[in-house]
Amino acid sequence: MAWFRKEKQPRQPLRQRLEIPPDVWEKCEQCGHTDLAEKFARNVEVCPGCGHHRRLRASEYLAMLLDEGTIEEHDTDLRSADPLGFPDYPSRIRKASANAGESDAILTATGQLGGLPVNLGVMDFAFMGGSMGSVVGEKIARLGQRSLERKYPLILISASGGARMQEGVLSLMQMAKASAVLAQLGDRRIPYISILTNPTTGGVSASYAMLGDAILAEPGAVIGFAGPRVIKQTLGQDLPEGFQTAEFLLDHGMVDDVVPRKELKRVVGQLLRHMSGKPAAAGWASA
Amino acid sequence: MGTTLLEFEKPIAELERQIEELRKSAEGHEVEVAAEIAPLSAKLESLKADIYRNLTPLQRVQVARHPRRPFTLDYVRLCMTDWIELHGDRAFREDAAIAAGWARLDGETVMVIGHQRGRDTKENLRRNFGMPHPEGYRKALRLMKLAEKFQVPVLTFIDTPGAWAGLGAEERGQSEAIARNLYEMSRLTVPIIATVIGEGGSGGALALGVADRVLMFEHSVYSVITVEGCAAILWKDGKSIEMRERAADALRITAPDLKRLGVIDDILPEPAGGAHADPEAAARTLHDALVEALETLKEIKPEKLLRRRREKFLAMGQVVESDA
Numbered sequence: 001m002a003w004f005r006k007e008k009q010p011r012q013p014l015r016q017r018l019e020i021p022p023d024v025w026e027k028c029e030q031c032g033h034t035d036l037a038e039k040f041a042r043n044v045e046v047c048p049g050c051g052h053h054r055r056l057r058a059s060e061y062l063a064m065l066l067d068e069g070t071i072e073e074h075d076t077d078l079r080s081a082d083p084l085g086f087p088d089y090p091s092r093i094r095k096a097s098a099n100a101g102e103s104d105a106i107l108t109a110t111g112q113l114g115g116l117p118v119n120l121g122v123m124d125f126a127f128m129g130g131s132m133g134s135v136v137g138e139k140i141a142r143l144g145q146r147s148l149e150r151k152y153p154l155i156l157i158s159a160s161g162g163a164r165m166q167e168g169v170l171s172l173m174q175m176a177k178a179s180a181v182l183a184q185l186g187d188r189r190i191p192y193i194s195i196l197t198n199p200t201t202g203g204v205s206a207s208y209a210m211l212g213d214a215i216l217a218e219p220g221a222v223i224g225f226a227g228p229r230v231i232k233q234t235l236g237q238d239l240p241e242g243f244q245t246a247e248f249l250l251d252h253g254m255v256d257d258v259v260p261r262k263e264l265k266r267v268v269g270q271l272l273r274h275m276s277g278k279p280a281a282a283g284w285a286s287a
Numbered sequence: 288m289g290t291t292l293l294e295f296e297k298p299i300a301e302l303e304r305q306i307e308e309l310r311k312s313a314e315g316h317e318v319e320v321a322a323e324i325a326p327l328s329a330k331l332e333s334l335k336a337d338i339y340r341n342l343t344p345l346q347r348v349q350v351a352r353h354p355r356r357p358f359t360l361d362y363v364r365l366c367m368t369d370w371i372e373l374h375g376d377r378a379f380r381e382d383a384a385i386a387a388g389w390a391r392l393d394g395e396t397v398m399v400i401g402h403q404r405g406r407d408t409k410e411n412l413r414r415n416f417g418m419p420h421p422e423g424y425r426k427a428l429r430l431m432k433l434a435e436k437f438q439v440p441v442l443t444f445i446d447t448p449g450a451w452a453g454l455g456a457e458e459r460g461q462s463e464a465i466a467r468n469l470y471e472m473s474r475l476t477v478p479i480i481a482t483v484i485g486e487g488g489s490g491g492a493l494a495l496g497v498a499d500r501v502l503m504f505e506h507s508v509y510s511v512i513t514v515e516g517c518a519a520i521l522w523k524d525g526k527s528i529e530m531r532e533r534a535a536d537a538l539r540i541t542a543p544d545l546k547r548l549g550v551i552d553d554i555l556p557e558p559a560g561g562a563h564a565d566p567e568a569a570a571r572t573l574h575d576a577l578v579e580a581l582e583t584l585k586e587i588k589p590e591k592l593l594r595r596r597r598e599k600f601l602a603m604g605q606v607v608e609s610d611a
Contacts, residue, residue: 077608077609079607079608080607081606083604086538087533134606135606141601163490163511163512165517165538167511168510168540168548169511169539169545169548170550172490172511173550176469176496176600179466179473179497180469180600187474202490203490203511205466206450206465206494207465207490208466209462209466211466224461224462225450225452225461225462225490231452231454231457234453235453235454240454243457252458254462254463
């Protein structure tokens with residue numbers, strides 16, 4: 001054997017050599033960038049490659065925005081009724097609960113955001129597309145009531161295709177209900193911040209989502225009254241590039257700013273302090 | 288005659304034709320036909336009543352959308368005086384899908400704001416089939432604020448398939464315009480009475496519908512989504528009669544349904560054969576209902592009025608509270 005001859009070994013994939021199980025990797029739906037799932041998680045599900053914001057669960061937003069150990073969830077026992085006797089609705093609710101692990105399409109909580117007490121409601125798209133029925137409306141109304149009582153600012157994060165068809169016109173009325181609560185907050189000068197995530201359309205966008213004293217949107221989020229498919233149908237032609245994205249709404253004067261997820265907590269805190277006459281928090285001014 | 292006949296109205300039209308023929312034949316000759324016409328007329332009335340008593344939800348949708356059904360401006364003409372229309376949102380343009388202005392009801396000034404459909408294609412194009420753009424809702428809000436300034440009650444009429452879904456509507460903030468109206472209507476310090484006179488289509492209808500009293504004509508419908516849209520989403524078929532019927536049943540969109548759900552306050556009965564069969568009679572019913580509601584509401588102090596309006600909408604919806 002020649003002294004320079006290398007021992008031949010079958011080539012092993014990198015993954016095996018490093019003993020990495022296959023589910024550790026995740027691929028960005030937008031740009032195809034592949035990275036460690038852990039890296040996606042650490043980056044609050046924002047692609048490290050292209051900045052694409054993947055969908056986040058409601059519980060993850062609570063953990064991201066509220067200070068550790070301050071979260072107190074409310075009204076976890078509210079469930080949807082079936083007021084219309086709508087075909088298959090109870091079974092769809094059961095399935096959605098099992099899949100999403102939540103009781104309906106919104107979580108509401110009181111907590112502290114950078115030391116500031118707030119009431120935060122977060123919609124969960126994983127539960128029936130974040131559709132708004134009586135439970136969503138009622139939980140928002142009760143959270144708003146808490147804000148009125150304690151004078152705590154209100155923050156709502158929307159992720160929803162709109163009103164829940166299976167509760168018919170009662171879902172529609174939740175738009176009026178939520179708006180009426182917000183008007184009360186407004187009259188009492190209690191700040192309300194609305195955060196729009198992908199997607200925010202239909203009855204949710206046409207009520208509380210567009211009523212914030214400040215309206216922030218996550219990059220790339222689809223926001224609009226009618227869904228793009230419906231408009232395409234009425235138009236009979238393709239929609240312009242970037243139509244109904246957060247950036248499009250910013251250009252058209254419909255939102256105050258587009259804020260990357262990682263910046264949300266800082267920006268919301270800053271806004272709340274401005275709107276409630278509180279001094280700036282330490283460390284934010286330079287951030 | 289003969290234009291836009293609904294399928295279930297055909298027996299009515301047939302009988303009307305027979306009566307008409309008898310009348311004509313009587314004119315030529317000196318024949319006494321009154322004796323023959325009387326029973327036919329009675330039969331016609333009972334037929335109309337029968338058919339309209341048993342309308343299915345989908346048939347009610349058809350009646351609500353009937354091109355001869357009285358529209359906002361018809362009711363203004365038939366039950367009000369001193370009408371002067373006001374235009375524009377002062378920001379972008381006039382939207383003819385909503386008609387609004389000052390009028391007098393029973394001698395008292397009111398602000399009238401309602402969706403306005405067109406009777407023919409040309410007018411429908413101008414009025415966009417009663418589907419407002421954001422500027423329509425902003426005009427409505429501007430005039431509600433004007434009414435508030437002069438402490439005049441607001442009467443709204445709901446008659447739209449929905450808010451317009453299009454490029455310009457999105458660019459100019461359809462969502463915001465509707466949301467703003469819901470917000471401001473919940474705190475407007477004058478009485479608001481909304482009447483669903485035809486089709487109450489989703490958010491585009493509700494944007495004129497946050498009121499102290501919500502009235503609804505017997506054969507009107509009010510829904511979170513069109514029956515076509517619902518059928519298309521749930522059963523991938525928004526065209527066939529069966530699926531539209533299923534959706535119309537499931538969505539609970541008729542006046543009695545909405546009364547039961549606590550969404551409307553009163554049902555206004557329609558003349559036999561529907562409001563389009565006798566617009567004057569429908570207008571009289573509307574007139575009396577509006578006058579009566581205004582009488583009551585005028586007595587209530589603004590703070591109490593607002594509290595009641597708010598509490599009414601806050602109570603809407605049904606949830607189950609379990610000890611989980």
